[in-house]
Amino acid sequence: MAKSVIITCAPTGGIHTPTMSPHLPITPQEIWKASIDAAEAGASIIHLHARDPQTGKPDPRPETFMEFLPVIKQATDAVVNISTGGGLGMTMDERLKAATTASPEMASLNMGSMNFGIFPMLEKYSEWKHDWEPEFLEMTKDFIFPNTFKTIEYALKTLGEGHGTRFEFECYDLGHLYNVKWFVDKGLIKPPFFIQMVFGILGGAGADLDNLMHMHNIANKLFGEENYEWSVLAAGRNQMPFATQSAMLGGNLRVGLEDSLYIGPKQLATSNAEQVLKIRSIIENLGLQVATPAEARARLDLKGNDQVKF
Numbered sequence: 001m002a003k004s005v006i007i008t009c010a011p012t013g014g015i016h017t018p019t020m021s022p023h024l025p026i027t028p029q030e031i032w033k034a035s036i037d038a039a040e041a042g043a044s045i046i047h048l049h050a051r052d053p054q055t056g057k058p059d060p061r062p063e064t065f066m067e068f069l070p071v072i073k074q075a076t077d078a079v080v081n082i083s084t085g086g087g088l089g090m091t092m093d094e095r096l097k098a099a100t101t102a103s104p105e106m107a108s109l110n111m112g113s114m115n116f117g118i119f120p121m122l123e124k125y126s127e128w129k130h131d132w133e134p135e136f137l138e139m140t141k142d143f144i145f146p147n148t149f150k151t152i153e154y155a156l157k158t159l160g161e162g163h164g165t166r167f168e169f170e171c172y173d174l175g176h177l178y179n180v181k182w183f184v185d186k187g188l189i190k191p192p193f194f195i196q197m198v199f200g201i202l203g204g205a206g207a208d209l210d211n212l213m214h215m216h217n218i219a220n221k222l223f224g225e226e227n228y229e230w231s232v233l234a235a236g237r238n239q240m241p242f243a244t245q246s247a248m249l250g251g252n253l254r255v256g257l258e259d260s261l262y263i264g265p266k267q268l269a270t271s272n273a274e275q276v277l278k279i280r281s282i283i284e285n286l287g288l289q290v291a292t293p294a295e296a297r298a299r300l301d302l303k304g305n306d307q308v309k310f
């Protein structure tokens, strides 16, 4: 029988800005509500960033995370995954602080330094809710998202070995898979690990299905199919087609307003749950099943939500 499909939902992220959608969760209350609704719709992992409740700017402060993490834990059985990508421009210390404070079951870990250009979105809007938004997008024209071997190793040791947190390894290009392999060979990454293949970020692999097929084939060769779980996310309008392709190939997938603000052509999603329900119905119509949080925990060998600090 085919394996069930693990749906990750990323409700807010640190890329889109408040002007772009009135439905983007900003305040702690909006973030916990979006997360709980997404979990009820079928997401077994919730990938979380925090935002300043007044301005909507990505906010690394553990205190802000702590305003929604316990509420999500109380209301759902979903796995909480805290981003260490944070917001573009944050220091590595800022990016790790929430995860080392909350000691979650999962955290993201970006597997290579790269250009990360979100400045093309500047052209789509002429008025902004907050001054920081156009400045933030413009800054990414001359910005390198730093994820060096040293900082990756530091995260694997402090969060991984120190807290028993396991990772969503964000791989935006082929080379990032080889960086994972380096750490597997060093014994710092152990099976069963979770690879999130990311497509359509300017600076990473484009959203071409040949790239997905190739990255999947290379990952199988590098790691051995039995040693890892893989998942796919694609930015913007490629979100649903790429998620569907992954499910059809036996992989897992990620949706959420972090990755796309849309539910259809030119149509904003009104909630994260709407995207989860859409992909869930596609999965079920393909004759596949959606994984429960218990299944995700078992397959990814997570420590359990009684071992977190929130």
Ligand code: KMH
Binding pocket: 010, 013, 014, 015, 083, 084, 085, 086, 108, 109, 110, 170, 198, 201, 258
């Ligand atoms: N925003 C996505 C393209 C992270 O939070 O660590 C990748 C991401 C990064 O989720």
Ligand code: ZN
Binding pocket: 010, 013, 014, 047, 048, 049, 083, 085, 086, 108, 258
């Ligand atoms: Zn993220």
